[in-house]
Amino acid sequence: MTSSPTSPTVVAWLGYGGLIPFLALAGASWLDPAHSATWVPGLLAYGAVILSFVGALHWAFAMTHPQLQGVPSHPLYLWSVVPSLLGWAALMLVPKAGAILLIAGLLAHYRQDLRLARMIELPVWYLPLRLRLSVVACLCLAVVFFTAG
Template sequence: MNSPSPDPLRRAAAWLGYGGLIPFIVLAPASLLDHHHGWTWSDALYGYGAIILSFVGALHWGFAMSAPGLEEVRRVRCLVWSVVPALFAWPALLLAPAGAAALLVFGFVAHYLLDRRLARHMAFPAWYLPLRLRLTTVACLSLILGAFVPLG
């Protein structure tokens, strides 16, 4: 008989999270190694980074709407913060790779730090913050690597 699967939510989040890293892992080296299309891959990398940063911001909207026991003031802060990552992401699309990387990496790191802070006031699953740290680290390293796209 098969043993019960360990925490299906954790497994699904891990599969989806790690799967979401594929564009980062593919596009960063492609922007550096494909000299003919490097800028195209770079644009795709920073476009994807902006989308994902906006997505992680929306997590706080969900927390504000559904987290049990969260104080009203924290709910409002979560709602306000939930739109801030998109406000970092959108102008990053208008910048050269180094500027885009800096803005997006700042947004990802700030979001992770706010997740850690919020974890003091609500019960995240034990796997959530370690997973978010791994995902944030790979995304940020990819964005930084992609900032070195060759000119011309």
């Protein structure tokens, strides 16, 4: 699709900007444990929203990627809704279990991104950016283990 190893400026700003709520809520949970009952649910909810968002990327690829036109893309559509279901389920669990499920979901989705990259050509910046964003999100969600009761 694109050969530039650098993500477009708007993509970088939006991607890294999307980490601000993760960092702010994880930092608040860590620095203000007396109010972790406020910060942790917000962190988990944001994690669920982001997990849903990354799942939707596979739906978009299935619909629009030229290499997938005329090819059965049922597995991509099916996978694309799994992250939303995982995020939803994570919000119904106790915080530590919810954080585990969200971390597992983000890691599983990155694995699916790697599988997708073997099927179709993706922008060369996509996987490195997704990896960096996923690592930071997972680390922020891991803060729940130190702050949630």
